[in-house]
Amino acid sequence: MFCYQCEQTFRSTEGDGCGGGKGMCGKDAATADLQDVLLHVCEGIGQYLHRARALGATDAAADRFVLYAFFTTLTNVNFDAGKFVQLIQQAAQIRDRAKALYEQAARTAGKTPEALSGAAVFAPAKDMNGLLAQAGEAAVKKDANLLGEDVVGLRSLVLYGLKGVCAYAHHAEVLGEERDAIHAAVEHALDLLASDPKEIGPLLDEALALGHANFAAMEALDAANTGAFGTPVPTKVRMTPVKGKAILVSGHDLKDLHAILEATKDKGINVYTHGEVLPAHSYPKLKAFPHLAGNYGGAWQDQQKEFAEFPGPIVMTSNCLIEPQTRYRGRLFTAGPVGWAGVRHIENGDFSQVVQAAQALPGFAADAPEESITIGFGRDAVLGVADKVIDAVRSGAIRHFFLVGGCDGAAPGRNYYTDFAEHAPQDTVVLTLGCGKYRFNRHDFGTIGGAEDGLPRLLDMGQCNDAYSAIVVASKLAEAFGVGVNELPLSLIVSWFEQKAAAVLLTLLALGVRNVRLGPTLPAFLTPALVDVLVEKFGIQPIGDAKADIEASLARAA
């Protein structure tokens, strides 16, 4: 096994990366190796689909499979080795279909089909032992000795950014929003990876192209969520439970949440959001359900304690899942790309078992004292008061905007984000998104100017994919002020953990956003040389001391 895709990867003076019997995330070596093989077969699918598309032939089902397959390999999604054996067989069949599509299209166009090599012709074994024996051909570092760590690291940046693109595109696709441009970009990236790329230039270009593709994926997901559930509005959310039977929904998937809300209508069961599902409360068609009772718990890394204490069933709809503890394993359900051996999986959107479980489990015995926060400051809400914001900036009432958000995690250094947000001066606004918000969203930030009806200083813009909203707001403000985004009084303090965040970072770089402060550590797959490139081209900075970084950000903008 070798994996270094997440922020929590094993670090030591001898080298970074998880390469033993188990990763830091909990995935075992067999699962890690099988994930590599699945991605390898998907590259083969991409080789054919990329060429077929150039001849005008496409296979939407194959494209959708690739999105889903990639999603299963994100950090903290699927830990079930047996599932990957099945997915690899499916991928091989889809690759055969893609090959036939390409060859037919070529012949129709009067061309001789290319005889492809590498992933296009890799023949996966049919059983786990056979596949594990083949895993070396798909290993991340298989060419490291030949090509050096810089090329391998850049290939990894492309691969991991591609995972994030696929995950967001999958979320959009399940709600009916697809974009040809995204599928084309995914196929292009797969084909490039399958070609054993050796040059820094094309790989860097591909990384930025994926940044653009991710922007399209986030736009598609924004359209999907708002199309299905309405435009988010600022909403007060109860953060403590009420008496009664209860279901907890975690992950990112709003479609699954909606299905659960429908399945529990008028049944005397309350539904609570967890982690990245908190923003659901701001969508009109979801908050319309009176039994969407509130949010429970914090960010994903606290789930082993929070799920154990939750007195009802839990549904994990996407990342982040970590090892289910005994106390709640029997009442945990996975959905979508998520999986853990021995945990019930809901394949078909039928949550009736979850309802049964909620009725059989005790629920909350009493109302807890009420505590609330306000969320839902999507771009419509912010741009709706754009005049006030612009006036406040011109008058100096708002000196600076800090976007402090991204993934949360367990690492001790992440208290930096709490320190940063809480020490941001009173004449600054803190925008947040992703589960990084849980580092400070219970803190009272007050308003700009202090008046009760003033602009709130903390604006929760939504899930990590709502970075799209943040980008649109920044662009509109830049337009209003007649400057570029980099000249706005705006600093981005981004926390990352997994591959959706990697894709968002690539989007920021692709759009030319400079001086992003990235933490809590820099990705292990970015070698010192690659970091230098990113620092030189984009001004990427690591995090340091929160107060000093606040001062530096304000000074740079002044």
Next chain:
Amino acid sequence: MHKINLVTRDGHAIAFDAEARESLLDAAARENAFLPSACREGGCGACRVTLASGEVRLDSYSTAALSDVDRASGDILLCRAHAQGDLDLRAPFDKSAIGFAPVPQRRARIVEISAAGSGAKRLLLRLDDDPMLGSAAEFLPGQFMELSIPETAITRAYSLANAPNWDGTLEFLIRQHPQGAFSSYLADRAKIGDALALRGPQGSFTLDDASPAARWFVAGGTGVAPMLSMLRRMAELGDDHDCRLFFGVNTQEELFALDAIDALNQALPRLQATICVWKAGPRWSGFSGTPVAALSQALTASLERPDIYLCGPPALVQAATAAARAAGLAHERIFSENFSPS
């Protein structure tokens, strides 16, 4: 005070201190780690672990619970063992089998009592709703409950035969012993609607979910109960591990649970079930002999290296373990639970 480090089958380390005068089981419980156990008297083998390093003194125990062969391999019983120094222990059970809170006390009512072949009964209970715990039947397949005979202080441990469920249903297969206390209660006094006190779920005989190996289940008599629970759960999850069941009884009249096994054959395409009758009459067309004999034949004929799950009378468990070891299977991949008459 000695330092005890126990590593579970799924790689988790549990550390606790133990004095020489207390059993390891009691020492762990003192620190709120409730390790698997049942009789706590050296008679059942539920608390068996392997001593990887260090010295213990063992109080007297039954070889039905810990055979000489297993003792020689390094196995000990936690309820009998007293640390003589720091110890490293390896457990055949996952962390999920360890309780970190005292075992739940529940109440349940009898829903059905029916015959299971000529020598056993099937008992169906439904849990009462508990304000703290709800009404779901939550347990790991392979675990057991301690049932109290009403109006007595007598308890007996029986494996759950059904899969965990939200209805609160608990199914047990109970061998009828002529002088057995619970057998007499079931035969003479038990009625639909009777309330029983239960303690559980308990037990460490559970599926190793993380293992990719095939699963071969060997059961004698009512020892098939935990296997049914495991297989039913596998069926519910659409599990696709290769699996075989070798289920044996003494005479054809004693056969039971055949409908359940048929249903599992339908639900688990990769299941091969071999029904064994030891003293088969002329009309028996299935396997004639013990499930251990069927297991030995299958191990000889197959290149598989399965995980082995064994449950039944001590003699069957020992014989099956020996057959598996003789076929080259590793000690750590053989999981067993003894059914001792009580």
